[in-house]
Amino acid sequence: MxxxxxxxxxxxxxxxxxxxxxxxxxxxxxxxxxxxxxxxxxxxxxxxxxxxxxxxxxxxxxxxxxxxxxxxxxxxxxxxxxxxxxxxxxILEQPVALSIRGGNAVFGADGEPGTVGLVFRQGDRDFLVTNAHVVTDPGVLPGPVTVRVPHSAVEIEGIVRRMDDLGAAEIRSDAALVEVALNAVAPGRFRGTDLILVGYGEIANNDPRRFFFVSKEFVHEARWAAWVPGGAQITVDGHDKIYASFHKLSVIVGQASPGNSGAVVFCLSKSGLVAVGLLFGGALAINEIWVFPIRRCLKQMGVDV
Known part of the structure; x- marks a missing residue:
């Protein structure tokens, strides 16, 4: 039959x-x-x-x-x-972690730049979330972190309080929680940047919604392309790592480029913008970004959402 x-x-x-x-x-x-x-x-x-x-x-x-x-x-x-x-x-070429500046710049102790993805206040402490591979390299303990505020000479120092293990055999979250000076984060925004999020959500398989992320002060738009349940090799600062359990989004407005890693991916809701993912890498040759679910990343960081 x-x-x-x-x-x-x-x-x-x-x-x-x-x-x-x-x-x-x-x-x-x-x-x-x-x-x-x-x-x-x-x-x-x-x-x-x-x-x-x-x-x-x-x-x-x-x-x-x-x-x-x-x-x-x-x-x-x-x-x-x-x-x-x-x-x-x-995919034409090896996917990579996108570890250069996009939006607000955040610098690890090694001087390599990345992106401030999400900022928030918890109690009387201010934090930002970015990628673990932004604040350090695989196998290296993180040092001080510096955030450079756009259109100013202001730099804010931060300390890595928690981060995912980049030495894991299979990486399912690539996040770092960085504490910054009190009052560096205003409610819903970071030093006047206009990305105001009202909550957290999920990306569904075959999700029909429009997704956005901000990089280099440009709003990129993307659509759901695929879900990857198993492992995929990605190059992180010269190290080949296996990442798994993530969404792939096709960028339809703008160009995926070295500069996007750590950006928060969001969509529109009736009440405002909802964070749904943390961008960590992609396949640049086909204009594709790779995104971990934001709730999973925040849970790994001990953040109650």
Missing amino acids: TAEIVEHPEYATVCRTIDADHDHLVAHYQAHHLGVSKKYRGGEKLAATCVTFYVMRKGAQHARHLVPPFLDLAYKEGSHPRRIATDVCE
């Missing part, structure tokens, strides 16, 4: 399918990583959900084995004769 092709399976089922044979699929088909996305044909986005194989280059000359057109779905309650379509997407 021919297995039924399912165009709209539950995302949990697709993620289970990827997880069940992830390492073999990546190695056998020489994929950089796998994701859940909508299928494209001739540049047109289709309604069908698929398992996407992200490769450096397409074509038989670049792989030992061609990706099959379908994969068997792995159901929680057991085997069903059902399949899901696959797709292949070129």
